[in-house]
Amino acid sequence: MVILGSTGSIGTQALDLVRANPDRFRVVGLTAGGSNRDLFDAQVAEFAPAYAGLGEEASTEAAARTCDVVLNGITGAVGLRPTLAALDAGNTLALANKESLIIGGPLVKERARPGQIVPVDSEHSAIAQSLRAGSAAEVRRLVLTASGGPFRGRTAAELAAVTPEQALAHPNFAMGRVITTNSATLVNKGLEVIEAHLLFDIPFDRIDVVVHPQQLIHSMVEFVDGAVVAQLGLPTMLVPIALGMGWPDRVPDAETPIDWTKAADWRFEPLDDAVFPAVTLARAAGERGGTAPAVYNAANEVAVDAFHDGRLRFPDIVSTVAQVLDLHDVPSREHFTVDDVLAADAWARAEAAALIRRS
Missing domain, CATH: 3.40.50.720 (NAD(P)-binding Rossmann-like Domain)
Structure with missing residues (x-):
């Protein structure tokens, strides 16, 4: 390795x-x-x-x-x-x-x-495992689960007062500053929708997101006969990492299994796209294709840094990404080079920084 x-x-x-x-x-x-x-x-x-x-x-x-x-x-x-x-x-x-x-x-x-x-993302590892239950032609849709982050259930007005410390208080995972903030804005789930489309060749209109606060179901595949196959496990990364290292074979005792002797309630909720528009924005960037996803990612990273530096409000992270995407012209050609992608990344960072300075 x-x-x-x-x-x-x-x-x-x-x-x-x-x-x-x-x-x-x-x-x-x-x-x-x-x-x-x-x-x-x-x-x-x-x-x-x-x-x-x-x-x-x-x-x-x-x-x-x-x-x-x-x-x-x-x-x-x-x-x-x-x-x-x-x-x-x-x-x-x-x-x-x-x-x-x-x-x-x-x-x-x-x-x-x-x-x-x-x-190795837990959601996409779950989908890869669940896809073993049927052929590609039998897949109706993919369902990515989301914890909803620390602000699940908040209104748009309430998000305006969110502090960086609150944004870093993820309910299930301990991660770095950018990823944890992305989980709070749902940008991370937007990135995962694009990732699922690229990994599994499923159109965006057949990739759903559902809020599952307990994060014990990591993601699901719905098949054409109505069957839904899900991968379950504790909200940690050990199983996805172990599978990535040993694929297609499993690593014994990589993680402790769920304790089925304890009662538990599992909840599922629709994603509130009006309050958390990051997933809708990511779908639009993914459907545009080309360098648009690179712009989405780069503008977000700049906006996250500005939020933690006290220069941007929490809801303005995603609105800044949307503004930069609106300014971006995706080249019409089919093939891109690494330099094209990195140039779009650099452009988006500069545009986001300029927008934040003027805000």
Whole structure:
């Protein structure tokens, strides 16, 4: 295995699985961004990989090395080049870096052979597992579950007073600042809708989102006969990571199963698109295609930083993304390069920053 982003949440949990299964996994490459150098040095000392390095260039080089699996646990657009490097090298790509698929879109898909990308997002891992129950022709729709975030049930007026500290109080997961805020705005679910479309070749009008606060059902597949197959488990990432590492085989005891001796109530609610328009906006960006998803992602990251710096209100994160998308002209050509995608990313960041300065 090569693990990219080894000091982050995905990377550290993957290394826990390696420790628990030394007869099954061997680390041959480790990379990280460099924000936690002490932890990275300790990981290198413990696992003694043949290659170790810090930064995007190191991750791209590591992803291209001969191995069975590359786990891309990097956060953000910097994961695109490593994703492409892993695919070009013929390595199986366990993909937790959703941004590289979303912004790369067709550029990533045309490089990947069938089955080469294994999703590590819990929702998409759940769908991949559920799809084993039938053929592609038998799938009616995909249903992504969402916790609803910390502001489920709030009105639009109430969201105007949300603080950064409140936005980081996710009810189920402990994640980084951007991803946790994205879960609060539902931008993360919007990104996952685009990701599901790209991973499973299902049209956007056949991908639904339902709010499930307990997050014990990770996502579902509805088949043409009315059957719905779901993957259930505790709200952690261990099963998706383990499956990404060992796909298509399961890793014994990767996670503790649900305790069925305890009573529990599971709730499902429709998504309030009026209060949380991020998913609708993501569908529109995904249907436009081309560089629009890259613009959606980049403008959001700038807006999230501005919100945490006190320069933007919580509801204005998504409205800023919408304004930048309105300004963006997607090139009409069919094929895009990495430079095209990264240029759109840079343009969106600059436009978002300019809009925020004028607000």
